[in-house]
Amino acid sequence: MKAPSLTLGIEEEYQIIDPETRELRSYITELLESDHMIMGEIKPELHQSIVEVGTNVCRTPQEVRTELRRLRGMVMGLAARKDLKVVAAGTHPFSSWMTQEITPLERYIGVKQDMQDLAQQLLIFGTHVHVGIEDPEFLIDAMNVSRYFLPHILCLSSSSPFWMGRNTGLKSYRSVVFRNFPRTGVPRIMRGWADFNELQETLVATRCIPDGSKIYWDLRPHHAYPTLEFRFLDVCTRVEEAVCVGAILQAIIAKLWKLRRDNMTFRLYPSDLIEENKWRSVRYGLDGNLIDFGKQKESSARALIREMLEWFVDDVVDDLGSRAEVMYALRIMEEGSSADRQLAVYERTGDLKDVVDHLIAETEEGVTIDPNPSVQVRN
Template sequence: MFSWLHRGLRTWVMRDPQSSVSGARRSRGSGRVLDPPFWHTLARPARHPAARPYPRAMEFAPSARSTLGVEWELAVVDPATGEMVPRAEELLRAIGDRRFDHEFLTSMIELITGVHDTTDDAVDELRRMRDTAVEAAGRIGAALVGTGTHPTSQWRDQRQGDDPRYRRVIEKAGDWGRRLVIFGVHNHVGVEQRDKVVPLLRTMLDRLPLILALSASSPFWQGADTGYASHRTMLFQQLPTGGLPPMLEDWAEYERTLADMLRAGVIDDLAELRWDVRPSPTLGTLEVRIADGAPSIDDLAAVTALTHCLVEEASRALDAGHEPAHLPSWLVRENKLRSARDGLDATAIVDADGTLQPVRDALGDAVERLAPIAADLGATRSLAAVTRVVERGGSAALQRAAFARGGHRAVLDELLEQLRA
């Protein structure tokens, strides 16, 4: 949730920025640890905004085109009750692997892949990591659940980790910060040149509702049905810098926006910028963060493959000089709301004239259209999971069906089983 830049993909393996994704799989190049970003070199901001330093131009460390890294957040729970328990540190010690890390709450962990050339390789690593985490959890008498919000655990019972960043969340957001008992999937996609980042971000704004609808897995909150397929979305955008990013023109405007936010005291560092999709300058990636937590490997594969292929599709369009026309900001917000509320049953507005398309149809069209790109990205197997999720129904619908059969106990049992499957 809050790992980007501070932990994230700790060492992004840098490769030839000019490499292409078409044809055979790319070979790996040498890795290096990136220099700290410019805002980490700034003195701690003074209390008065006028005293805040104005940062110099931001560096962007290019990555090889459409390389991929994934972060997957999971809840640590009692296997008997399914309720969250503050045993993340104990579990991390039992795992003993730095690819697993603590997160905002003492009852959640994060799985962080290395950098991959293909979607399927990234998903395979996460499958192995899932197995490791499940086995270690069993040894200490715990279990794991993947979902956008925990269906029943109370936010007042959760504790934040002992980290200054987490304390700042509470200082700035108050109870909205304390209510963030939420979990997501974040995909980092490599970008080979700085000037493509903002155009890619603009294009992905129009695609975010598809990713959100596919991933929506948080219908329940504090034991109640919220009426949303993704209540996580509604919670997270309450943060001062959460939700959709502004409509940026180019990298220079992005730099000016961040500089103004730093100088005005809106953020203290870039890690506090929690947009649904955002650049990661030190990693050389575009980070897509809108997806709810994934209950299963199949759900994870679907959202990761769709995201990976959509970013590469947008990158190819830019290379051909065909950046698509963008939806107005009000329409992007409306489509996000529709996906958060209705999940796979949403109907999206596809243009300013009000043309409508069911999200299920849009996802079917996307899978067909993206098939050649998936072949180049090694994503064919994972992209097929999109069709399976659409056909069986998304996690929000499955959780509601489980509740109808046996209440919250049935929901928790199903989530426990899906994570292990």
């Protein structure tokens, strides 16, 4: 069995903000009409106030950093032409989903017709991480095992404590909103590629879905590329946070390959238990406890994340050249996730507009805004 390429690709969804009102602003239609475009860099999403970007295929987290800085700078430059700002956070602190415009493209109109108000409510923003795995059997093995670590990493990326002007009491309210869609959550253990493929083909044959892109699990084999796609993350506010979670996921797959090569593996846990930990990460984030299923006891989220870093992936990060990027998680645990930092601003000022201003500033950290962006929307 050939070793996986472990390539990385990251997609991010951004909020377009009116800097006067701090509300979301419908914008993608204006971008679609632009005469200055480069294919493949930016694409629309369901709501017109969402802009999605995707990196080129990267070999290292350092390349991901360069790409994300470039893409954020490009989107910020485009937004600046209309005196608008850009935010990376899992939800907007107070804009209402009921007033948002749907992007007038056939596939999004179809989603709205199919899902009705569930689609209208989907005013959420995520990060998707792709890790290159060419062998389909190892891809399924890696998917089965890496499910265990999803709650740990969600704690690091949580950025959605507010919804429609309310402090939800959750660190990742985006996760709750998305769970309303069908075919979401932590997938069950798959017996192999044939098991997954049979499920996918049955769903297509019975007209549940047109293709595998409508399987919305927290992680899935991508329907078009030889990648394992991680879809459970809130969009990361700082570029360095996105680079960090991408590096951790790459390192986890590298470690699983090393175990597979040596005829070993990691224990598999049922989805029911992983969902319990996911709920804890959604509710409490870094400040909560997760369950150590092997020991059958609770430990602090920070302790289990540190164990993941120092025990599970430590022996592969130097070969990957990603130690600094992976260990950035220690800074997140020290300073708090984006959700924690947003809540701190709100506790200090009592004004959600200040939270938006804070998010604008953090989204721009390390980014040079491109004054002459030239992009093309990918349909």
